[in-house]
Amino acid sequence: DSGVTQTPKHLITATGQRVTLRCSPRSGDLSVYWYQQSLDQGLQFLIQYYNGEERAKGNILERFSAQQFPDLHSELNLSSLELGDSALYFCASSVAGIDTQYFGPGTRLTVL
Amino acid sequence: GENVEQHPSTLSVQEGDSAVIKCTYSDSASNYFPWYKQELGKGPQLIIDIRSNVGEKKDQRIAVTLNKTAKHFSLHITETQPEDSAVYFCAASIGSNYQLIWGAGTKLIIKP
Numbered sequence: 001d002s003g004v005t006q007t008p009k010h011l012i013t014a015t016g017q018r019v020t021l022r023c024s025p026r027s028g029d030l031s032v033y034w035y036q037q038s039l040d041q042g043l044q045f046l047i048q049y050y051n052g053e054e055r056a057k058g059n060i061l062e063r064f065s066a067q068q069f070p071d072l073h074s075e076l077n078l079s080s081l082e083l084g085d086s087a088l089y090f091c092a093s094s095v096a097g098i099d100t101q102y103f104g105p106g107t108r109l110t111v112l
Numbered sequence: 113g114e115n116v117e118q119h120p121s122t123l124s125v126q127e128g129d130s131a132v133i134k135c136t137y138s139d140s141a142s143n144y145f146p147w148y149k150q151e152l153g154k155g156p157q158l159i160i161d162i163r164s165n166v167g168e169k170k171d172q173r174i175a176v177t178l179n180k181t182a183k184h185f186s187l188h189i190t191e192t193q194p195e196d197s198a199v200y201f202c203a204a205s206i207g208s209n210y211q212l213i214w215g216a217g218t219k220l221i222i223k224p
Contacts, residue, residue, distance in 0.1 A: 042216040103155035
């Protein structure tokens with residue numbers, strides 16, 4: 001157990017809908033990262049937050065947005081969902097954003 | 113842009129034999145190289161990492177070597193066991209905030 005929690009574990013929704021994925025980092029970690037992993041694919045970095053501020057952006061679609069709250073938990077919002085958005089979404093956290101990333105168990109999103 | 117190439121994509125070895133997975137990176141400023149293991153249905157788990165001021169690091173049956181001149185690093189697993197079967201990802205840091213660029217993954221199969 002990495003100490004990173006993600007909810008929900010599974011999410012099934014329809015095209016065009018909007019969902020919110022939630023992540024709680026390890027105690028003491030200030031930085032949160034979001035990744036997308038499509039079936040049998042590698043990890044695509046989406047976005048990183050450090051202590052509430054956006055720090056780095058990867059291949060994140062405009063339909064996707066994220067934020068990190070004062071209590072350091074983070075949410076990833078996915079809107080106007082398409083079939084191709086079906087994937088595993090992982091959150092990771094690190095102490096200072098320049099060190100080891102610890103991954104949560106992921107949220108499996110299925111868009112029908 | 114920066115990238116990390118990982119080979120092979122699939123590796124099948126006899127139980128007890130050694131396994132080697134290789135990665136090549138493009139950003140000469142990269143200075144942190146972690147390896148993660150992902151079991152089916154779980155989030156990636158850090159198994160070993162190396163920083164650019166070190167050429168080799170060992171942890172029991174696992175070792176990582178780094179050649180900064182050639183810009184490649186490798187994961188070595190000795191005396192492989194069935195529980196080593198998983199997908200392994202390499203990554204390299206870019207930028208000052210340790211954003212990671214990921215390899216595509218290697219599916220390691222341990223044959224009994």
